[in-house]
Amino acid sequence: MKSVEIIIDGIKKIVPKRITILKIAQDVGIEIPTLCYHSAIEPYGACRLCIVEIERNGRKRYVTACNFPVEDEIKIETNNENVVKIRKLILELLIAKVGYKGKVKEYAEKYEVEPRFGIGNDDCILCGLCVNVCKEIIGVSAISFSQRGIERKVSSPFEKEPTNCIGCGACSFVCPVDAIKVEDIKNERIIKKINAKLELEKCKICQKPFIPKKLIEYIKNKLGANVLLDIFLICNECKGKNYVDKLLPFSLTGGKK
Amino acid sequence: MRKLEVDKILEKNGWSKNKIVGILQDIQDSYSYLPEDILIYISEKLNIPLSQIYSISTFYRAFSLKPKGKYRIKVCLGTACHVRGGYMIAEFLKNKFGILPGETTEDGLFSFDTVNCLGACAIGPIVVINEKYYGQMDVRKTEKIIKGLENEKNKQF
Ligand code: SF4
Ligand code: FES
């Protein structure tokens, strides 16, 4: 693979072509703030927070580090005055949309951002992580963006129960502002934001409903198995207790199951 | 049956995922909207997640998830038409029908949308009813045309 020499925050480095600025920064140990980036998911470039300055032949430009592939010799500034100014503006706009929530709150504090355009109360910053994790990693695509402009939002088709959702909760897991809540109520898993409602299977040991039946089917399909090992059918609490029982000569739980 | 009609549209577009926007356009033309059951059918036939079809269907203004009226009125609010009074026509229609842009009257006769520049600025303000373009429009002329359409309906029944 061809490589190029770049300078990032004054550090010279030879990097393979087409590597993203964000990856270079991570290698060197420079922290760039991100909201819509996840290492397991294709960069989407939605939040713009990872903005950095690049200089090529004396010309400066601002690009998003997460999805900018390095092609030639450039100088990168990840944290100079201009970059910080833009980042603050982006955070001010995010605060105007969702207020102080999750990672937005963290970064707002770190960059000492005042609410210049007011404090909003939407739940979602439209980063796309939930949509993309469901599509790329889970391979289900139960949800997507709908509408556009100021009405753009994450939703299930027709705002109805998504028939293909397996209730895995990956969307909730990746959300940087905790917009997607997963609740297990009696024998149902409810993900209100995306109108999902799934029947739960009981834990083999304690009988507490804990895993969506559709998720079991999904795992079976992935593994090409007719039956699943108990490890998938026992809830986390019971798994913990069981391991303790097996590993310690004198069980802390008194051997009770 | 509907399925046969939809299959024809899919056939015409080569049963191709990549032609989904064209397919939806054809469905919109045939039914004056995108019926939910047809979108589900297409999703299954072409193996495209329903969420992605829904995303496209709600993104473009040309698509509608609710049936459009028998007479589909578009008022241009592009810059040229706007400054010549297009917005007054839009206001008039809103009040006359008691609906917002994008909606349809209860009797299913009229639906009304605003658009941004139809490329005929010289003869603005423009009003389009179904495929017919009316130039140099004002509230009075619009009212007259609509009266005419309403009478036509009364004659039919
Ligand atoms: S719900 Fe969360 S993960 Fe999904 S787009 Fe909104 S902020 Fe991103
Ligand atoms: S992390 Fe790069 S644009 Fe969001």
Ligand code: FES
């Ligand atoms: S502004 Fe109405 S046609 Fe151009």
